[in-house]
Amino acid sequence: MTDNADKLTKNVIFLVLVAALGYFVDIYDLVVFSVIRIKSLHDLGVADADMRTTGAFVLNMQMAGLLVGGIIWGIIGDKYGRIKVLFGSILMYSLANFANGLVHDITWYAIVRVIAGIGLAGELGAGITLVSETLSKEKRGYGTMIVAVIGLFGAVAAAQVGKHDWRTAYFVGGGLGIALLLLRMGTFESGMFKNVEKSKISKGNILMLFNNWGRFTKYLCCILIGAPLWYVVGILVTQSPEFGKALGAKEVLSPGTGIMYTYIGIAVGDVAAGLFAQFTKSRRLTMLVFLLMTLVSTFCYLGSTGITTEKFIALCFFMGCTVGYWATFVTIASEQFGTNIRSTVTTTVPNFVRGALIPISAGFNVLVIHYGMIKSGYIMMVVLTVISLIALSRLKESFGKDLNYVETDGEPVGHANVA
Secondary structure, three states, X not given: OHHHHHHXXXXXXXXXXXXXXXXXXXHHHHHHHHHHHHHHHHXXXXXXXXXXXXXXXXXXXXXXXXXXXXXXXXXXXXXXXXXXXXXXXXXXXXXXXXXXXXOOOHHHHHHHHHHHHHHHOOHHHHXXXXXXXXXXXXXXXXXXXXXXXXXXXXXXXXXXXXXXOHHHHHHHXXXXXXXXXXXXXXXXXXXXXXXXXXXXXXXXOHHHXXXXXXXXXXXXXXXXXXXXXXXXXXXXXXXXXXXXXXXXOOOOOOHHHHHHHHHHHHHHHHHXXXXXXXXXXXXXXXXXXXXXXXXXXXXXXXXXXXXXXXXXXXHHHHHHHHOOOHHHHHHHHHHOOOHHHHHHHHHHHHHHHHHOHHHHHHHHHHHHHHHHHHXXXXXXXXXXXXXXXXXXXXXXXXXXXXXXXXXXXXXXXXXXXXX
């Protein structure tokens, strides 16, 4: 009995580690374009005057891929298993990264980023779903925290590799993915999924999220509470050269450096958020505290007239710490729904948050025309914070919730009742 228990513990630890390393590669590939945006676009012949708009276009194409991929991989995860998503998604984005290192014009650059985005969409949701369903309800918060913390350092790796040739940065991303694919051979499927795999209950039916008002509003709120995070990363930090110019910086701010320190901060914040949630036994309170701190940190950034490189680095770390609720936010989404659509939710929610950068970016660009970079930054941050707080107020506390149930057209039922 002891040997079996030890073997199970080792298997669970291995699963968490593999999920964490998968997220490491996922984040590397997700932010590598932001890191090498200016260098790669210059090399492909984009003029300085078109740098911001062209960069936004390519990034939005990647985000569009994430939206599509989130739906595809989420459904596959619920219908055919979480492990199949991990293998399929990582193979797709690894090959796409190799292809990105070979492009020679903006059109193909954008097309391949769409494909990479589709592949990237499956990694986090499948990993978090596996960890949430495998660990006990008391410890799953620690598991998802470990996944996020290790994974977020992928941004640090991207920032370091991105200092060199931009094509090499993409080749490295593809190589990391293939190496991870080999490591994935030892992972095992979620027990909760196996319990419903052969049942007649509807699995991976995304329409279930829209044909019931209660489920739909809960799903929408799960997405909205995460929107401020990608605004910080995708606009405030990614467009730091433009913000620096508007703030009167004497030297050009580096988005690669900014992203690296932001993600170091996010990793620190994820640990703090995870421990705070475990201590207070409340994920809702954790989200509330961190959303309000994010508002403070972004105001500090936008108010830094004459910003220096040193202050920029410190502020990026500070903003990263305050948006370090990524693991908590994804865990909340995973805990809100039954096993038969949990992968669909956990995969689509973070990718819809990432994809929300498209309308956020469009709205921000409209505001910039009328109010300039800094005032637009304030306005957008306030709007997103208010929306996220309203959404948070509509969600029920999920800490310690038993996840061994399924969604039906009526009330959620336990697995024991599934025929």
